[in-house]
Amino acid sequence: MIKFFRKIRQSLLSEGKTGKYLKYAVGEIILVVIGILIALSINNWNQERIKTKQTVDLLNNMISDLKADITGLNRDIRRYEKSISNGKLILNTENFDSFSADSLYFLLPTKVVTYRVTTQAFEKIKNLGISKILDSNNLFNAISSYYTSNLFYLENVIKWEYDSNIKSFEFWALDNQFESAVFAGVEFIPYSDEEAVRKNALIKLVSSIESRNHIRQAISKKNRIVKTLKSTKTDAETLISLIEDELNNNNKSTTSYN
Template sequence: MIKFFRKIRQNLLSEGKTGKYFKYAIGEIILVVIGILIALGINNWNLNRIETKQTKTILNSMILDLESDISNLESDIVFFENDIQKSRIVLNSEKFDRITEDSLYNLLPTNSSSYSLNRHSFEKLKNSGINNILDSDELYESISAYYTDNADILNTVNSWDFDYSLKATDFWRLGNEFEGPILNDTIITRYRDGDIIRKTKLVQLVSSMKSRNIIRYAISRKLTCINVYKGIKFDAENLIKIINQELGLKK
């Protein structure tokens, strides 16, 4: 093709048709520019197609992460509700005749959650350039808020609950009167006091004003955790809807 154009130019020059030569040269330049623009357009189309495919893959993966978050948040909400129910049994009971000392101990609020959001797909999106890869401002803001603001709130309430649950556990397990059980121990280990004495001491311990206030504060914490977890669960469900809408636009 290049030889063909060159031959035409040579013929025009040899025949002295300078004006036609310049017109032809300009036309040839225009054709070259159009060819370059077409090539760039095809290249950009291929890049956009690859980017769209990459975005859809990451967003579909993020939906799975969010569904995992929802499931785990729901499980922990049930966990908190069970803890609250057990704490209320301790606070509302006047006698513990029908319960063993170890069963009574297991009613005390000593557990906490350490769940953190599944950030696998979010990290992929960040590494891909979240500002460039997403077309929707609403989606970008929702993803950023979920994985930054909500993650910070979740870590804060979890740390708060863990710290005070640990203090409560130390109070009940490391006191001078009641000898606490060895958790997950499959081997029988002898206590210094018999069952009746241990039961009496534990009842006295959990009936003290300090224990009751510790348990009441634990209920307050768990209720706060439930509200936070429900809020994050709601945001996860809403984010799934926004992502599905974005994926629908990319079909």
């Protein structure tokens, strides 16, 4: 092709057709420029395609992470609500005859969770530069909010309840009058007191004003945790919806372009 153009130029020059030669030269330059622009356009299209696929893959991974979060949040909400219900049962029960010592003890609202939001997809997006791969400001803000401020608040509320619950647990587990059954590895070691003695000691313990205040405080804090867990779950569901909308819009744009 280059030899062909060269022959045309040489022929025009040898024939003394300077005007036609200049027109031809200009035309050739224009063709070269058009070729460069087409090459750049193809390259940009290819880069955009790669970026779009990368974004789609990461957003789909984030949806998987968020669904895992929702599963974990639902599990912990149920656990806390059960613990709250058990605490209320102790406070509202006047006759504990139907309970064994251990079954009554395990109703105490001492359970805690140390839930951690799944952040694998977010970390990958953050490392790539979240603002560079997301075109939607609403989605960018929602992702940033969920994995930064919301996550920070959730972790601190859980830690606050966990630290407080450790003190409450020690109050119940290390009482001088009741031999606890909760320590790992000692389940089959017999108690020093008979069942009736242990049960009466525990009933006396849970009926005291100090114990009832411990239970009330635990219920109050667990209600706070449940509220936070439910709020986080709602945020996760909203974020999934926003991501799915973004993926649908991207799919429509890609289809239209093709």
